[in-house]
Amino acid sequence: MKTKNILIYSGLLLGGLLFGYLLFGGGSSEPQSMEEHIAETHTNAEGNVVYTCSMHPQVREDEPGDCPICGMELIPANELGEDNASTQNPNAVKISQAAMALADIQTTEVRKEIPVQETRLPGKVVVNQNLVSNITAHFPGRVRELYVDFTGDYVRKGQRLASIYSPELITAQRELLETARFKEQNPRLYESARRKLMLWEFPEETIDQIERSGEVMQELDFFAPVSGYVSDISISREDHISEGMVMYRIADLSKVWIEFEAYETVIGRLSKGDEVAFQVSSLGGQTFKGEVNFIEPFLNADSRTVKVRVTTENPNTRMKPGMFAEGVISSGSNQTERMLIPRSAVMW
Incomplete structure (x- = not known):
């Protein structure tokens, strides 16, 4: 019985020694330095966990909180899987893949080029004043009929606009018929009578019709000298008109102006020939291109802008x-x- 107890106690002692060896003596025989311990566990010399920012790894704090640079919540440094603080470059930025996805970080190559300044300007589409025609009366008279009587209508060159009664027109027709009788004897007088009606913008077909009929027309139709859209009508039926009076205004919209408003702070960087990429809000984001062909020489004192035209x-x-x-x-x-980077890449 005594021998049996000795064997039991001996076995327990050997088991305790083996357990102690495995627990405390089975690792590396060399002691771990404080720096290695900090690098492995991401704690400071006092054993506290170090917290850092996923966007600014140079930030190292002893307790949780917010990043003093961007305001993001600090996380334990070991969650970043980064190098230890002793080898981390203070100017380097290292973040996790999750943080990159969250911040939607994109990269681009730094390139060396001559800088090009881009200026955004508001504007609007306006009528090209070089393609606007005023249809004026060349003689006094009375409007008997309007064949184009609303704005926005499209007219073609040679289209009938109005019918006009004028004593001067009657006199001019009589001169034509009289000179036509003696055009063999006095051709210059005959040509002068025809030219008078042509200068009043009556087509040759109308003049030839007067000659063939041999009769004076009491009313003559007035025709459009150009094609375009009617932007203004200044006469009505039975109106009396005078020589030089504007009756119609017709605009050709095959080419238009885009007038931008440039503030005085950016005028110095603009010049004729500059390339312009612009969008018209009503056309679904389509981009058009042109170049600046006019910069207004006078500043608007109220808006402090000048017009820039394309x-x-x-x-x-x-x-x-x-x-x-x-x-x-x-x-x-x-x-x-110079070395160029996108403006969006500059954080401060």
Whole structure:
């Protein structure tokens, strides 16, 4: 019995020694340094957990909180899987894949080029004043009939606009008929009578008709000298008109102006020939291109702006005068090549 108890106690002692060896003596025989311990556990010398920012790893705090730079919540440094603080470059930024996805971080190459300044300007579509025609009366008279009587209507060159009674027209017709009888003897007088009616913008077909009929027409039709859209009508039926009076205004919209408003702070960087990329708000984000062909020489004292103009083609008259537009003007620079990065990449 005594021998049996000795064996039991001996077994327990050996088991305790083996357990102690495995628990305390089975690792590396070399003691771990404080720096290795900090690097492995991401704690400081006092054993406290170090907290850092996923966007700014140079931030190291002893307790949780918010990043003093961006305000993001600090997390334990070991969650970043980064290098230890002793080897971390203070100017380097290292973040986790999850933080990159959350921040939607994108990269681009740094390139060396001559800087090009881009200026955004608001604007609108306006009528090209070089393609506007005023249809005026060349003689006094009375309007008997209007064949085009509302604005916005499209007229073609040679289309009948109105019928006019005028004593001067009657006199001019009589002169034509009288000189036509003696055109063999006095051709210059005959040509002068015809030219008078032609200068009043009557077509040759109308003049030939007067000659063939040999009769004076009491009313003569007035025809459009150009094609375009009627933007203004200044006469009504039975109105009396005088020589030089504007009766119609017709605008050709095959080319239009885009007029931008440039504030005085950016005028110095703009010049004729600058490239412009612009969009018209009503045309679904389509981008058009042109170049600056006019910069107004006078500053508007109320708005502190000048008008910057672009002339552009307008197929199918898609751009309507009055539509809003927004343009980006690219201005060249006299500077030498420089290292360029996107403006959005500059954080402070």
